[in-house]
Amino acid sequence: MEFITQAWPWYVSGPSIAFILFLVFYYGKNFGVSTNLETFCTIGGAGKFSDYFKTDWKERKWSLFFVAGIVLGGFISHQFLMPSEAIALNPETIKELNQLGFEQAGKSYLPAEIFSLEQLGTVKGFLILLVSGILVGFGSRYAGGCTSGHTITGISSFQKPSMLATIGFFVGGLLMVWFLIPLIF
């Protein structure tokens, strides 16, 4: 039981993700999450604004179930499988984050400086969440996939676009963490 409730080490987590990829392919589909963002647009009637969204979303219905499952899995984890909020971060990371103003680094699962209702109520806090979402949604569709579709599925099947996209993910991520986050927070 302890194994279930404590945080999983990388050598359990990584292979488990590969097992999910296996299951999705075994049941005849391709592993990836970000296409659903387009599906939501199509269902919401985005086809009226651009032909890009005139697709048959019913073919991707399985993926909506997949996403609903992810939400449910998150709920179950949060309710029953995570007795502690603490994360065993590098002490150096904790020190740096404390200096940036992230007071609960290492003690909380998500930073209140970004994900609290107080922050959501401020213009800056709201914009951080919204803009980050827009970048993720826009970028993943422009690049043709996200971490699951490109970094895991694409790289493991030796696809060049996925390697380029993953290099891009890291360039963007490094820019944000090293240069922009110290300016934003």
Place this chain on the structure above:
Amino acid sequence: MKNIRFLIIGLLFGIILSKSEVVSWYRIYEMFKFQSFHMYGIIGSAIFISIILMQLFKKGTIKNVDGNQITVKEKKKGIVRTLLGGIIFGLGWALSGICAGPIFVLLGHGSLPILVVLLGAILGAFLYGLISKKLPH
């Protein structure tokens, strides 16, 4: 209902992403600061095992549930779209610590601010669809 199996697979995926802490903003920050092996170990071992799986799919050693060959969809090509799109995605990923899958995981954690991220992500996908013809790919 054949789709129920995907609900269950998604449920497992949501638990894995929660327990592995990859949906935590702190872990993403730590990764981009090169201060921990955790995320690299997860991504690296997931890719490593997937490479083996892909070879077994290709050789036909593992067939799908209907006994057919498993094929992987070809990713769209284009240096500009993958690099530039990737950079845009990376900026967003590191800012809120969330990529596409974790949005749904954290929604399940009951974090209300995530709804704004989800809204943004749908808006972002919508914007891309609107202007995709004018963008270099």
